[in-house]
Amino acid sequence: MARYIGSVCRLCRREGGKLYLKGERCFTDKCAVEKRAYPPGQHGQRRTRVSDYGLQLREKQKLRRIYGVMEKQFLDYYKEADRIKGSTGDNLLKLLEGRLDNVVYRMGFGTSRAESRQLLRHNCILVNGKRLNIPSYQVRPSDEITVTESAKEQIRVTAALEAAEQRGVADWLDVDFKAKKGVYRATPDRSELPGEIDESLVIALYSK
Numbered sequence: 001m002a003r004y005i006g007s008v009c010r011l012c013r014r015e016g017g018k019l020y021l022k023g024e025r026c027f028t029d030k031c032a033v034e035k036r037a038y039p040p041g042q043h044g045q046r047r048t049r050v051s052d053y054g055l056q057l058r059e060k061q062k063l064r065r066i067y068g069v070m071e072k073q074f075l076d077y078y079k080e081a082d083r084i085k086g087s088t089g090d091n092l093l094k095l096l097e098g099r100l101d102n103v104v105y106r107m108g109f110g111t112s113r114a115e116s117r118q119l120l121r122h123n124c125i126l127v128n129g130k131r132l133n134i135p136s137y138q139v140r141p142s143d144e145i146t147v148t149e150s151a152k153e154q155i156r157v158t159a160a161l162e163a164a165e166q167r168g169v170a171d172w173l174d175v176d177f178k179a180k181k182g183v184y185r186a187t188p189d190r191s192e193l194p195g196e197i198d199e200s201l202v203i204a205l206y207s208k
Contacts, residue, residue, distance in 0.1 A: 056205035063197055067096045068113050073136070078206050089199035090190045097188055100127070100145075101135035107175050107182040108164020109147055109157055124151035139184045146181035 050058070064074045081091035096102065101117040104125055110116030117135045119125055125132060126146040127139070139145070151157055157180065165177045171192060175182035 053205070056201045059198055059201040060205050063096070063199070063202055066113075066197075067099065067102060068117065069096070069136075075206075078202075087190075089203050092202065093190065093193055093197070093199055094187055095138070097193065098138045098140075098184075099135060100125075100132065100137040100139055103139045103145060103173075103184055106170055107145060107173055108161045108169060108177070109145075109180070111156070111160045111163065115156065115160070119147075119151065119157070122151075124148050124154075124157075141184060141186045143184045144181060145184065146179075152180050 060074075064071070069077070077092060077095050078088075081095055082088045084091045097106075101113055101120055104110055104116035104119060105113045109125070110119055120133045120135050123131050123133050124147060126148055127137070128144055129146070131148070147157055161177050161180060164175075169175050169182075170188065172184070172186050172188040173182055174185050
C-alpha cells in the first residue's frame with residue numbers, strides 16, 4: 001500500500017499550520033512551523049495568489065494529512081459521508097474521528113496518529129477485549145479501548161499518557177490513565193471537533 005515516507009514537518013509547512021504529525025515536538029519551539037512559517041522549497045516565501053479551487057484543494061489535503069489517509073481512501077470516506085443522512089461535511093469529520101487509530105491517539109495512548117497506528121499494527125490494542133489491528137476500524141459508542149498488558153510497560157505509551165493527562169482529553173472520551181484504557185462514549189458533535197478545518201471547502205471540491 002502506498003504511504004508517505006518524507007518529512008512530515010514539510011507537510012505542516014505546506015499547509016500553513018500545525019497538523020500535529022510529530023507528537024510532542026509539535027508542542028515545543030522545535031516545531032518547524034514555529035521556525036519557518038512558510039511553504040517549503042526555494043520559492044516558499046513568494047507571495048502567490050490562490051484561486052478558489054486552490055483553497056479547496058489545500059483544505060482537502062490538510063484534512064487528509066491530519067488523519068493520515070491516502071487519496072482513494074479519503075474519497076471513499078466522502079462517498080460514505082454523502083450517503084449518510086445529515087450534513088456531508090459533519091458526517092465526513094465524524095467518520096474520520098471514529099477511526100480506531102484516531103481514537104487511540106485521542107485517548108493519549110500514542111503521541112501522534114502515526115504512533116497510534118503503529119501500536120495497532122503491533123497488536124498492542126484491544127477493542128472490547130479482543131485484539132484489533134485495523135487502523136480504519138470504525139469505533140462505536142460504548143466500545144472499550146485497552147492497551148495490552150505487554151504494551152502497558154512501554155516507555156512511549158507511559159510518556160504519551162502522561163502528556164495527555166496534563167492536556168486533557170475530549171469530552172466524548174472517558175479515559176482511565178492508570179489502567180490505560182478508555183471508552184468511546186459517543187460520536188462527537190461538530191462543535192466538539194477542532195475548528196481549524198473548513199469542511200465546506202472540501203465538500204465544494206468534491207461536489208464539482
